[in-house]
Structures are given as structure tokens and as C-alpha cells.
Amino acid sequence: MKRLFVLLVLSALVFLAGCAERPSVLVVSVDSLRWDEMSRSEQGETVSPTLDQLAASSLVFDRAISAAPWTTPSMMSVMTGLPSLAHGVEEHDRALAPSVGTLAERFEEAGYRTAAFVPAVTLRREYGFDRGFEVYDFEGYGHHRISSPELISKVQHRVERWQDEPFFIWVHLWDPHYNYRPQAPWDQAFRRGKQPENEDVQCLKWVEDPVAPAEAEYLRGVYRSEIRFTDEWMARLLETLEQLELRDETIIAVFADHGESFLEHGYLGHTNRVDDTNVRVPLLLHWPGHLPSERIERPVSLTGIGRTLLRLAGLDAEGFGASEPLPLAAAEAAGPLTEPGPMSRTVRRGCFVSLTGDEYKYVLDFRSCTERLYDQGTDPYEQKDLTAERPEVVREMRGDLVTELDRIDALGVPKGTMPAEVVEEAQAALRSLGYVAGGGDGGGDGGRHVECFRGRRPTGRDAFGDAVVDPPCREEALRACLAALGS
Numbered sequence: 001m002k003r004l005f006v007l008l009v010l011s012a013l014v015f016l017a018g019c020a021e022r023p024s025v026l027v028v029s030v031d032s033l034r035w036d037e038m039s040r041s042e043q044g045e046t047v048s049p050t051l052d053q054l055a056a057s058s059l060v061f062d063r064a065i066s067a068a069p070w071t072t073p074s075m076m077s078v079m080t081g082l083p084s085l086a087h088g089v090e091e092h093d094r095a096l097a098p099s100v101g102t103l104a105e106r107f108e109e110a111g112y113r114t115a116a117f118v119p120a121v122t123l124r125r126e127y128g129f130d131r132g133f134e135v136y137d138f139e140g141y142g143h144h145r146i147s148s149p150e151l152i153s154k155v156q157h158r159v160e161r162w163q164d165e166p167f168f169i170w171v172h173l174w175d176p177h178y179n180y181r182p183q184a185p186w187d188q189a190f191r192r193g194k195q196p197e198n199e200d201v202q203c204l205k206w207v208e209d210p211v212a213p214a215e216a217e218y219l220r221g222v223y224r225s226e227i228r229f230t231d232e233w234m235a236r237l238l239e240t241l242e243q244l245e246l247r248d249e250t251i252i253a254v255f256a257d258h259g260e261s262f263l264e265h266g267y268l269g270h271t272n273r274v275d276d277t278n279v280r281v282p283l284l285l286h287w288p289g290h291l292p293s294e295r296i297e298r299p300v301s302l303t304g305i306g307r308t309l310l311r312l313a314g315l316d317a318e319g320f321g322a323s324e325p326l327p328l329a330a331a332e333a334a335g336p337l338t339e340p341g342p343m344s345r346t347v348r349r350g351c352f353v354s355l356t357g358d359e360y361k362y363v364l365d366f367r368s369c370t371e372r373l374y375d376q377g378t379d380p381y382e383q384k385d386l387t388a389e390r391p392e393v394v395r396e397m398r399g400d401l402v403t404e405l406d407r408i409d410a411l412g413v414p415k416g417t418m419p420a421e422v423v424e425e426a427q428a429a430l431r432s433l434g435y436v437a438g439g440g441d442g443g444g445d446g447g448r449h450v451e452c453f454r455g456r457r458p459t460g461r462d463a464f465g466d467a468v469v470d471p472p473c474r475e476e477a478l479r480a481c482l483a484a485l486g487s
């Protein structure tokens, strides 16, 4: 009996020692942060000094691609390790199927304390984002309120409380999301271009060429002041980790859920297209003494973050998601890709899917069934379509897309729907925040939106009350289009 007691005490001690050695994990997603805002100075002011400094001692992924050009499907891919087509949460009335496991659940099962601090309606718990989080602190902020100070102070408080236990904390910093609000003291620092009469990007994003180039420059300046402001709050969060002596035992992952466009392709904002301005994002992993300060040039998908964090924390990643973990050193990522590169997709307004390869990016518009091909080395802003010049590459990447779709089909991941009453309630919340477009059907602020749609009258509303102008994407059109284009 006595021996059993000693054994129990010993195994408890071993268990506790094991716990103490486990690293904590801090996931910071910054909304709408473009990859090319990192390491950038404008008018003598650095746009993201804290993130740049952190990147200098991090593993940095130069070509990280988000699974989708808007928050909900992109973050769901990060949290499940699945492409958006697989988890299916690609519209507001979808939810993660109950049987699909999440990253937070993995950490929770391993004895981690888990908390999320999310300010965006697009991260409502009902999508399934709250699964595995002991604390899911959700509040819809809307464009009229800044979010970083409040969120960061909540995270600081939580980290202090849990400093002696391993934690998995996710914070989503929403400020750079449109509509932009110039943030003091940087409200003048990035001022440029010409102030447009209408700064409502939420509405303008549905219009082709909605503003003049100088006006887009102005909007980008305001967007930059939001990034600079967010970066400042990120600095305060890192200081807290430093003060608590947690920097060395915390794995920090920083990335953006998607990018943002400023007329590079004739539109503003994000959501409806998969151009690199929308899907290429910063990504860095920081863990001093464990991860090298190197840059990875190979394209990687944000869907690989989950398995990577599990692997780094020494947890079992078996059965989590269906994405390769990220390479953890430049040497691991040498040589060409051996499988189809990162896929991005959107079915909101636009029906687009893309594959990012080593050299080229392939884009398929499966509403019009047209393809585009870009050389990523010489044309990072995707201005010159090479489909006519490189038909063999188009054919090869089209084949890669079919392979990827077959792989996703074979996963057989179940898809869930959002209960009707939740959709209704969320719709009301979104409308009160001014998050969704009105509709242009004569009521409320419809006039403003008719102007945004330039006379194209919306034909209806989607599940969240957002005005519908274009017909919805037909899922079967993707396969039909690939079949028609041939192999």
C-alpha cells in the first residue's frame, strides 16, 4: 500500500514536471494585414516596428497564403487544419459539424488552459469557433469602436492569472479591418493622397473602380495608421510576457486572416476575390532557443499552423486536420513543392479558387469558367495574365487543382449548418453594427447602397441580410468547369 502511495506521488511529480516544461502558445491573428506592410517605412515612419522586431528573431514565412479572403473561413481553416472547402464554413449560415475537432480542443485535452479574445462578428461562437475554449470572450465591436486596447488588456490579465500553467490563448486584433479610422497619435503620420467623399469601404468593396487612385492612396494611409496603432498594442502584450518571464516558454504565432486590396485589381477591401493582395499574409513563429531566425520562401498555407503548434508543444497531432505542418527550418523547405501548393477559395459574390505553386499562381473563376496564371517571381501584384503564353503550366496546375479537390472529397469531412434562429439573431446584430450592406430596396439606408452598387439593383439578401447582386456560386460548377477545360 505504502509502495503504491509512493508510486502515485512519484508519477504525480513526473506529470507536474512534464506540465511545467510544456510551452504556452499565444496565437495572434491581425485582421486584414497585408504581407507587404511588414518591414515597411512610409514618410519616415515604420508601419509595424514591433512585428518587424519580433520577426527578426522568428521563423518567418515569406509566402504564407490564407485559405480564404475573409475572416470566417480563413480562421476556421487555421483552427481545424482543413481547407475551407472541407470544413464548409464558407457562408454565414454554415457552422462547423460537431464531429470535426479543433485546435483548442487538442490543447484543452492535453491539460492546457484555453482562452480566446475575439472582437469580430465573423468569429461568433455559433460557427464553432468556441469549441475547446474554456473562456471564449466574444464581443462584436463594429467599425465605430477600436478593439486592440481592450482586447490586449484582457489577454494581459489572463496571462497573469495563468502564468504558472501552460496556456493556449488566441487573440484576434481587428482594428485594421475596414472601415478605417485614423488612430492617434498616428492619424497624420501616414496621410497621403486625396480624401474621398465616401470612405465607406464596407459598401464600396462591391463596386469596380469605386474611387480614384489618389483616393485609394488616402484610404491606405488611414489603414496604415490602424496597423501602427495595433502594432503598439502588440508591443504592450509582448512587454507583459517579458515582465512575467514567459517569453522563452511561449510559442508566439502571428499572422493575418487575409489581406486587403487598394485598387490593384480595381476594387477595395477583401472577401470576394483571391488575388494575392487578399490572400498573401505575414506569418511568423517565435520561440527563442527552439526555432531558428530564418526565412522560408516556399509557399505555405495557414491551414498548417495547427499541426505545427501541436508538434512544437510536443502534443499528438495525429488525426488533426488534413494539412502538412509548416517547415521548421529553411533547410526543411529546400527544393520544389512535391504536392499542390496552398489553395484559397471564396464563394461570397465571387466564385474563385486558386493554387499557389513555387513559381506560378493559378486562379480559376468558376462562375465564368475562366483561368488566370501569374508569375510570382516577376509579378507579385498579379498584373500580367500568362494563360496564353504558358498553356502547359496552366494545364499542369489545373491538374493539381483536380488532385487537391479529389483529396478533399476523399476526406469526407461532414458539414454543418447554423440554426435558423441563430442566423436571424446574428443578422440583427450585424445590421445594428452596420457590418452588412443594406440592400438598396428602398428602405433604411438603401439609397447609399444603390450608389455603392452603381445602379445594379440587389436581387435579394443572403442569410445575414447582406445584399445579393450576383447569383450564388454553384458548387457543381467548379467540377463542371474543370471538366470542360479538360486535362
Ligand SMILES: [Zn+2]
Binding pocket: 031, 032, 070, 071, 072, 177, 257, 258
Ligand atoms: Zn478578417
